[in-house]
Structure formats: C-alpha cells, structure tokens
Amino acid sequence: MYDLYLNIFNKLGLLELLAQLSWPIFPFIGVAALLVIVVLFLVLMERKVLAILTIRKGPNRVGPFGLFQTIADAIKLLIKEDIMSAETNKILFTLAPVVVFVPTMVIYCLLPYTSSMLAVNIAAGLFLILAVSSVSTVGIVLAGWASNNKYSLLGGMRSAAQAISYEIPLILSAIAVAILAGSMNMLEIVSKQSGGLIFWNMWPSLIGFIVFFICSIAEVNRIPFDLPEAESELVSGYNTEYSGMKFALFFLAEYAALFIMSVLIVTLFIGGYSSPFGAYISQILFKSVLNNQAVLNLFVGIEQAFWLVFKTYVVIFAIMWIRATLPRLKADQLMAFSWKFLLPLSLLNLIFVAVYRYFIPG
Numbered sequence: 001m002y003d004l005y006l007n008i009f010n011k012l013g014l015l016e017l018l019a020q021l022s023w024p025i026f027p028f029i030g031v032a033a034l035l036v037i038v039v040l041f042l043v044l045m046e047r048k049v050l051a052i053l054t055i056r057k058g059p060n061r062v063g064p065f066g067l068f069q070t071i072a073d074a075i076k077l078l079i080k081e082d083i084m085s086a087e088t089n090k091i092l093f094t095l096a097p098v099v100v101f102v103p104t105m106v107i108y109c110l111l112p113y114t115s116s117m118l119a120v121n122i123a124a125g126l127f128l129i130l131a132v133s134s135v136s137t138v139g140i141v142l143a144g145w146a147s148n149n150k151y152s153l154l155g156g157m158r159s160a161a162q163a164i165s166y167e168i169p170l171i172l173s174a175i176a177v178a179i180l181a182g183s184m185n186m187l188e189i190v191s192k193q194s195g196g197l198i199f200w201n202m203w204p205s206l207i208g209f210i211v212f213f214i215c216s217i218a219e220v221n222r223i224p225f226d227l228p229e230a231e232s233e234l235v236s237g238y239n240t241e242y243s244g245m246k247f248a249l250f251f252l253a254e255y256a257a258l259f260i261m262s263v264l265i266v267t268l269f270i271g272g273y274s275s276p277f278g279a280y281i282s283q284i285l286f287k288s289v290l291n292n293q294a295v296l297n298l299f300v301g302i303e304q305a306f307w308l309v310f311k312t313y314v315v316i317f318a319i320m321w322i323r324a325t326l327p328r329l330k331a332d333q334l335m336a337f338s339w340k341f342l343l344p345l346s347l348l349n350l351i352f353v354a355v356y357r358y359f360i361p362g
Helices: 002-011 016-022 025-053 069-079 090-108 125-133 136-146 150-181 186-191 206-219 244-269 281-286 293-325 331-359
Strands: none
Touching: 025 069, 025 090, 025 244, 025 293, 069 244, 090 125, 090 136, 090 244, 125 150, 125 186, 125 244, 136 150, 136 244, 150 186, 150 206, 150 244, 150 331, 186 244, 206 244, 206 293, 206 331, 244 293, 281 293
8 A cells, every 4th residue: 555655646746755754644544534433333233233132122213223323422422521530640541541542543554454455564463463452451550540549440450460361362372373374464364364265264273263252352341351341340440530532532442442353353263355265256257347457456355345344243243242142250250261261272272283284384
C-alpha cells in the first residue's frame, strides 16, 4: 500500500519526503473509521445474538428493528458529563483510557485484510502484534490505581494477573504457528495456508488453536473470564469511576480488541483471507470474461476481504454464544485453569508441532 501511495505522489510531481511524512495519517484515518463502524455493528450484533440465545427481544425501539440503538448510546456517551473525583490522580486517570485504546488501533495496521491490503508489513509482524496487545493491561492497572477506589484497584490487579497468566499459553500457541509457517510475517503465514481448507494451521496445531481461542477470550475480558470487571463483586471493576467519553474509550477498546483477536485467530489458524476451496471463485468465474488483469485482481481482493470477514464473524458469533451459555469463573478457578491446564497443553502442542515440522518440512 505504501508503494502505491508513493507512486501517486510521484505521478503528481510531489516530493517523496512529503509522502513519507503524510503516509501515517492515512492508515490512521482509515483504521479509526473502520474501528468505529466495527464497534457500532458488534455492539448491536451482540445484543441481537444474546437476545435470540436467551429468548429475549433485544433492542427494538430506536430505529427499525432497533438498528439505531448503538448510535443513540454513542450520542448519549458523547454528551454525558465527565465526572472526576477530587481524590483521583487526574493526569493518570485521563491517560489510562488512552493507553488501553491506542494499542488496538496500532494492531489494526498490522493485520492483512487481503494480499495487498496491509498498512504495515514487517518481518516480525506477529511478534509486534503480541507485544503491542499486552500494553493495554498497563492502562487497566493504571485506571484502577488512579481512581483511588478499592474496587477499581482490585479490578486492575485482577486484570494484570489474568493477562500474565493467559498470555503465556497464548504466545506459545502463536510460536507453534510461526514454526509451521517458518516466518513471523503475517502475509507469509497466510500464504502458507492458501492451498485450501486442508492446509490450514488448525489441523497440525489443533490443540494450539483451542488454547489460543480460549486465551483470546480471556485477553479481551469476555465471559467466562471477565474477572477484571465482575459487576456482581466489583461494581464494574477498573472503570467504576469513569463516565462520559473516558468510559466510552474503555467500551470501544473492548469491542475493538474482540474483533482484532478474532481476525488474529482466523489469520493464524483458519487461513486468513485465503479461500477454503484453494482457488478463488472470482478467478474461476471472471478469468475467461475479463482480459484486464487489474480488474481481475480487484475482484480477487474483494473476495479475499469477504472470506476474512466471514470467518471472523463466525469466530465472533462463537465467542458471543459462549457468553450466553457459560457462567463466570471464580478468581482461583481462572488462575488454576491457565497454569494447570492451558500452559501444559500449549507446551505439548509446541513439541508436537516442532516434531511435525521436522519430519514434514514442506
């Protein structure tokens, strides 16, 4: 994408330096717009899905079939008063939602949506995604401490303990994928799975896929792993003292992280944007009709984006289904489940994948 952007500048006769300086602005604007649209849709989708699974009506008042309910909620948060206690650390209290929210926007730029649609393509893309995703925990702990509220502090500390516990098996499962692909570049990881459904990483690394899926739910604080929030015990946990747009940033970051982790699961284990049939349907249908390779590539790109979005929303639906089905774990159960069950499984998966890769190097 950067090469295309640079070519446009060169054709217009503009300076290359200007292109290099202005380039980060465009991915940022695109990511911000995509993030807001994704979150608005996900909130509505979750309410509708939970309503169906728990036999309720769900949103049905604002707009046709309640479609404008999340927009109304967003407007309400925008105009709501920003209340701050006199005892809070005002600088850190204000900074915490930003620290939670910004890493999610960075990760959006590192994910490949099609073979040519990737804002930042680096060799260690997977490593950077895992590193940046862990920064959000700092913001949650910061929010709990700066609130000067014991319930908020407990929620923040729970989040730190949970993140450390579940990141270890998650990273070990991701390392197994890097071994299978022979690379940490996100495009190469997807390209190694492009032969169709049988070439997906979830088959040789099935245990790793299950562990990664479970840890992803814990990383985004979803039921049954939403201990940092825990309304029944901590009155919403680390964000108890927040209101208005500061609260909205936490809310936005949670759903943005849900989408990111789902895309990451799809990219690492379920073939990413590649077709499950191996060949792309658009190539089969239009190759004999279209003589223009650029137009054909456009259709292929649209199909790649479709497959990524379709797989991602299947994963998101599964996560929402789990929320409607399972009760919340206790704090000791949550920690024991990670250290006594998921960590040994992820190590076993890593050993199996290493042996598999040694005997089947192709």
